[in-house]
Each structure stands twice: as structure tokens, then as C-alpha cells.
Amino acid sequence: MLISEMVAILFPHLARVCIDQVFRAGTTVRIRARTGTMEAACPDCGTRSWRRHSHYERRLSDTAAGGQELLIHLRVHRFFCRNTTCARATFAEQIPGLTVRYGRRSVPAARALRAIALALGGRAGARLSLRLATAVSRTTLIRLIRGLPEPPLAAGPRVLGVDDFAYWRGHSYGTILIDISTSTVVDVLPDRTADTLAAWLHAHPGVEIVCRDRASAYAEGAARGAPQAIQVADRWHLWRNLGEAVERTLTRHRHHLPSLVPALSAQPAPAPPAQAPTRPRIPADRNDRIAVRTRERHAVVHALLKQGHGVREITRRLNLGRNTVRRFARAGNPEDLLVHTGTGQRPKALDAYDDYLRKRWAEGCTNADLLCHELRNLGYRGSSTAVRQYVRPWRAGLPPTPASLRPPTVRQATGWFLRNPAHLELGEQHHLDTLIALSPQLAALRVHVREFADMMMNRRGRDLEAWINAVLRDDLPDLRSFVTGVRRDQDAVTAGLTLPYSSGPVEGHVNRTKMLKRQMYGRANPDLLRKRLLLAD
Structure with missing residues (x-):
């Protein structure tokens, strides 16, 4: 493969120039290149000219090559404009795909x-x-x-998604507009008022469907700006509003929740108090690793002593501390060394009260503070912390504390009503059946929630009126409040329960807007946020 062909493949933006030299300067790779242009067109009048005025060198920063910074030294020409009426006397040539006017970087960079x-x-x-x-x-x-220039938008999208986002939560809000069909941002409005949305819809005709949440400002703005458009209430917001009504209803009937706790008589009887632990074994009965090692070292030390070796020589041979060797040499029997070695039972002030503590522990008194108070009457002068540490090994034999029996919360019961019955566990289904058996209102609530879920999942918005009338016949004040809100926005709710459109793509872009806000840490103005929303890939 020729060098020119390789350059055309790896650096297509350099295919129109002649490369004279490639060299390294420090950590930068530099390319010396020139143009072979014989004529060029004036950027103002378009007249082509072959009269060269001069030439000069441009330095362009290019994309990295092999992880190294690349700098192009490009020699270009300046031409005279042959059009005598043109205001431009001379102009510099531009290489398509490589240079732009006043650019200090290549087009790819x-x-x-x-x-x-x-x-x-x-x-x-x-x-x-x-x-x-x-x-x-x-x-x-x-x-x-x-x-960067903003993308032109002469007409609005056919399906428009509308939602708000916070510039400063609780103080100022903006509105983001999404093309639902392509899931792209079409515009960002500075506030969330009905007037601003109506003005935008007037300026961008062609919107046929408006997907929104249940905010009244967007409903009013869409009705004024695009009266011919169908407004679609988002199903997620409808389900959320219904869930809030269900939670309020269960709050009214929360006195039934304690009935779901099983009777105490059905619980297993508590275990009898644990017996006090047995006393530690005597040293002669110990056969653990520390006891075996102590007996072996005692035998070796005394064997070396009988051979006439001194403490220093034994220390060097066994690689032990001098005081350790002295302690083994002084002990006539290895069991004397095992009395307090490796047992965790060093002499303590509480040893004198060991029998009393074991007696009280066997009687079921396991409170360290109470035991310390009793010991003080017997003459103990230590702290309760010492008593607590003394009896801590004994707690391993105590039975686990039974979990407290608490009734389910209103939030948990709300989840039983709103979740798919096929996804309920056996115990949850049993609790739900118990609840509806205790209260006719909760039984009616369960039926209405199931019917609304079926209507929403199967897109049967035509059944909304019948569902509303069925709710109004029952004594469910909080569900009636939900129905009142649906009545005020019934056309949009019916469309939301019928058409396949929703505000899901809008919510996704709102989450992305929050990410961009956090990324910019609030230091940038709204114009920068707008550009990043509109121009993102």
C-alpha cells in the first residue's frame, strides 16, 4: 500500500494537502503540509480567482495519533478577489473537511x-x-x-410530550418538550406556565397529540395553544393518584391491621432460662494447641538445662524471648504454666463472686447492671463494664430473643391492593383476604382497583364512565375524591387509557436533565443547560 493511500485511509481530512515532513517535537507529533490549490472561490461573492496574493502558515491542533498530540503546520495561499465590486480585496483559501475560517483546530478535532x-x-x-x-x-x-447553533424547528412534532423540571427546587421551574415519536428534545421553556406553553404551540403548529401529567397549567396551555390536539394524561400518574387514594382509604381503616397479627397463644412458648455455663477445665484436662505447645517447650527447655546450656544459649536455639525461657525454666510442671495461659480467665476481682454470679445466672438474671448492683451490696467495688465482660461468654447459651409481633403498616397494605395478584406471596394474599373479610369498604376498594388496573392494561378507556359510576355508588370518600379529579380531566384520562402514548420518554429526559444539573454543579446558566439538552446525541 502506498503512503498516500495509507494517509487517505487513516487521515481522510489530509487527503487534499501535500505532506512534506512528519517529525517529533518534544511530546508532540508535527506534520508539515501545503496546499496545491491553483484557484479558489471568494467566500463573499463566490467569484473564482487564480491570482495569488501571498502565502502563510497556519497551525492546527488535530485529533490524537497513537495517543500523541498532533499539530499540523499547514501552508495556505491568499488570493486576490477578481470581482471589483466585492468588498473583500483578498481572501484565504479553506480546505474542505480540514480548516474553517479563524479555526485553530482541524474540523475532526x-x-x-x-x-x-x-x-x-x-x-x-x-x-x-x-x-x-x-x-x-x-x-x-x-x-x-x-x-453551537440550535437546531431549527419550524413546526411542532405530531406527538408532543410536556413535563416540568426544577432549575432550583421549590423556587423556579422550566418545561421540557419532547418529540415522543423520536424521543428527542425539541425545546426548553423558561417556566411552566400556561401562557408560555400556549405561545410556543401557536408558534409551532402541527401538534396533534399532547402527552402530559395531570398539571392544570399544561392542560390549560395545550387547550389554548393547540385546541385541535388530543391531550393524553399519563397512565403512571393516574396509577400514582389512585394509589394515594387507596393509601388514604386504608388509613381510615387502619384499626383492622392489628387483626392480622396471629394470637399470642399460637406462638411457641418461650424457652426456659439458660443454665450457667460450666466452669473451665483444669489445666491437666486441656489438650488444645496452646497446651500442647506449652508442654513441648517446657520439656525442651528443661532438657537443654540438664545438658548445661544457659538461658542465653537456649534463647538463641529456640528463638524465644529471654523472659519466656526464664518462665519455663522456673516452672517445675507445665500445668503450672497453663493455669492462666490461653484461657482468657486471668485473675479478676470478680473471681471471688463467681459462685454467686453463676447462681443468679442459673436463676434467669442475665442483666449485667442488675448483677453489678447486687454485687456492690456484697462488697464489690468494680464497674458494671467488668461484670458485663465477665458474663459475656455465658450469653452464647441464651435462646434468641423472639421478634416483636407488629401489625403491618398502611404502606404495606397499600402494596397488597396495588400489586398484581399473581405477584403476591402466600402470606400477603392471606392478609389481603383477611382484610377484605373484615371490612365491606375494603372489599369494594379491592374490586375497584382491580377493575381500573384491567382497564388501564387492556386500553379500555371506553369503560371509564361505568367505572366512575360504580365508585360513586360505594361509601369510599377518598376514592370519590380521585374520581372528582378524573371528572375534571376526563377526556385526557380517557385518551390516556385508550391510546398507546405516555409520558415515559419525557420522564427519561427529565431524569437526564437532573443528571446534567448535578454534573454542572449549578455553576452554569440556563442557556448552557438548554444547549446540552437540545444538542445531545
């Missing part, structure tokens, strides 16, 4: 930096560009974002 800036913002983008060997500052990336 500027495109890559714009993508990094839109994806990561200022500081994070600057850190990534440094890793890509194209170091720029955070302010440069922000300038690149602000310099």
Missing part, C-alpha cells in the same frame, strides 16, 4: 471536542480531553457548546 463537551461538560470534559492528548480548558469546552 473540533467535532470531537464538541462531542466531549456536550457529553461531559467543562471540567470532566477537560480531564478526558487531556487523556486523549488534546488538552483544552473547561472554559474552551463551554465556549464550544455556547457557539
Whole structure:
């Protein structure tokens, strides 16, 4: 493969120039190139000219090559404009795909930096560009974002999604508009008022369906700005509103929840108090690792002593401490060393009260503070912490404390009503059946929730009126309040329960907006947030 063909494949933006030299300067790879242009068109009047005025060198920062920063030294020509009526006397040639007027970066490098800036913002983008060997500052990336033109929008999308987001939660809000068909952001409005939305819809005709939540401002704005459009209430918000009504209803009937706790007589009887632990074994009965090692070392030390070796020589041979060897040498019997070695039972002030503590422990008194109070009457002068540590090994034999029997919460009971019956566990289904058997109102509530869920899942919005009338016949004040809200927005609710559209894509972009806000840490103005929302891939 020829060098020119390789360059055309790896660096297609350099295919229109002649490369004279490639060399390294420090950590930068540099390319010297020139143009072979014989004529060029004036950027103002378009007249082509072959009269060269001069030439000069441009330095362009390019995308990294092999992880190394790449700088292009490009020699270009300046031409005279042959049109005498043109205001421009001379002009510099531009290489398509490589240079732009006043550009200090190649077109591919500027495109890559714009993508990094839109994806990561200022500081994070600057850190990534440094890793890509194209170091720029955070302010440069922000300038690149602000310099990008917004996509033109002559008409509104056929299916429009509307939702609000917080610039400053609790104080100022904006509105994000989404094309539901393509799941792309079409515009960002500075507030969430009906007037602003109506004005936008007037300026961008063509909207046929508006997907929204149940906010009255968006309902009013859509009705005024696009009266011919069908408004679709989001099903998730409908289900959430219904769940709030169910929770309020269960709060009214929460006195039934303690009935779900099984009777105490059905619980197993508590275990008798644990007996006091047995006393530690005597040293002669010990056969653990420490006891075996102590007996072996005692035998070796005394054997070396009989051979006439001194303490220092034994210390060197056995690699033991001098005081350790002295202690083994002084002990006539290894059991004397095992009295307090490795047992965790060093002499304590409480040893004198051991019999009393074991007696009280066997009687069921396991409270260390109470035991300490009784010992003080017997002359003990220590702390309750020492008593607690003394009896801690005995607690291993105590039976586990039974879990307290508490009735389910209102939130848990609400989940039983709202979840798919096929996903309920056996115990939850039993609790739900017990509840509806205790209260006719809760039984009616369960029927209405199931019917609404079936209507929503199977897109049977035509049955909404019958469902509303059935609810109004029952004594369920909180569910009636939900129905009152549905009545005020019944056309949009019916469309939401019939058409396949929803505000799901809008909610996804709202979550992305929150991510961008956190990424920019509140230091950027709303115009930068708007650009990143509109121009993101």
C-alpha cells in the first residue's frame, strides 16, 4: 500500500494537502503540509480567482495519533478577489473537511471536542480531553457548546410530550418538550406556565397529540395553544393518584391491621432460662494447641538445662524471648504454666463472686447492671463494664430473643391492593383476604382497583364512565375524591387509557436533565443547560 493511500485511509481530512515532513517535537507529533490549490472561490461573492496574493502558515491542533498530540503546520495561499465590486480585496483559501475560517483546530478535532463537551461538560470534559492528548480548558469546552447553533424547528412534532423540571427546587421551574415519536428534545421553556406553553404551540403548529401529567397549567396551555390536539394524561400518574387514594382509604381503616397479627397463644412458648455455663477445665484436662505447645517447650527447655546450656544459649536455639525461657525454666510442671495461659480467665476481682454470679445466672438474671448492683451490696467495688465482660461468654447459651409481633403498616397494605395478584406471596394474599373479610369498604376498594388496573392494561378507556359510576355508588370518600379529579380531566384520562402514548420518554429526559444539573454543579446558566439538552446525541 502506498503512503498516500495509507494517509487517505487513516487521515481522510489530509487527503487534499501535500505532506512534506512528519517529525517529533518534544511530546508532540508535527506534520508539515501545503496546499496545491491553483484557484479558489471568494467566500463573499463566490467569484473564482487564480491570482495569488501571498502565502502563510497556519497551525492546527488535530485529533490524537497513537495517543500523541498532533499539530499540523499547514501552508495556505491568499488570493486576490477578481470581482471589483466585492468588498473583500483578498481572501484565504479553506480546505474542505480540514480548516474553517479563524479555526485553530482541524474540523475532526473540533467535532470531537464538541462531542466531549456536550457529553461531559467543562471540567470532566477537560480531564478526558487531556487523556486523549488534546488538552483544552473547561472554559474552551463551554465556549464550544455556547457557539453551537440550535437546531431549527419550524413546526411542532405530531406527538408532543410536556413535563416540568426544577432549575432550583421549590423556587423556579422550566418545561421540557419532547418529540415522543423520536424521543428527542425539541425545546426548553423558561417556566411552566400556561401562557408560555400556549405561545410556543401557536408558534409551532402541527401538534396533534399532547402527552402530559395531570398539571392544570399544561392542560390549560395545550387547550389554548393547540385546541385541535388530543391531550393524553399519563397512565403512571393516574396509577400514582389512585394509589394515594387507596393509601388514604386504608388509613381510615387502619384499626383492622392489628387483626392480622396471629394470637399470642399460637406462638411457641418461650424457652426456659439458660443454665450457667460450666466452669473451665483444669489445666491437666486441656489438650488444645496452646497446651500442647506449652508442654513441648517446657520439656525442651528443661532438657537443654540438664545438658548445661544457659538461658542465653537456649534463647538463641529456640528463638524465644529471654523472659519466656526464664518462665519455663522456673516452672517445675507445665500445668503450672497453663493455669492462666490461653484461657482468657486471668485473675479478676470478680473471681471471688463467681459462685454467686453463676447462681443468679442459673436463676434467669442475665442483666449485667442488675448483677453489678447486687454485687456492690456484697462488697464489690468494680464497674458494671467488668461484670458485663465477665458474663459475656455465658450469653452464647441464651435462646434468641423472639421478634416483636407488629401489625403491618398502611404502606404495606397499600402494596397488597396495588400489586398484581399473581405477584403476591402466600402470606400477603392471606392478609389481603383477611382484610377484605373484615371490612365491606375494603372489599369494594379491592374490586375497584382491580377493575381500573384491567382497564388501564387492556386500553379500555371506553369503560371509564361505568367505572366512575360504580365508585360513586360505594361509601369510599377518598376514592370519590380521585374520581372528582378524573371528572375534571376526563377526556385526557380517557385518551390516556385508550391510546398507546405516555409520558415515559419525557420522564427519561427529565431524569437526564437532573443528571446534567448535578454534573454542572449549578455553576452554569440556563442557556448552557438548554444547549446540552437540545444538542445531545
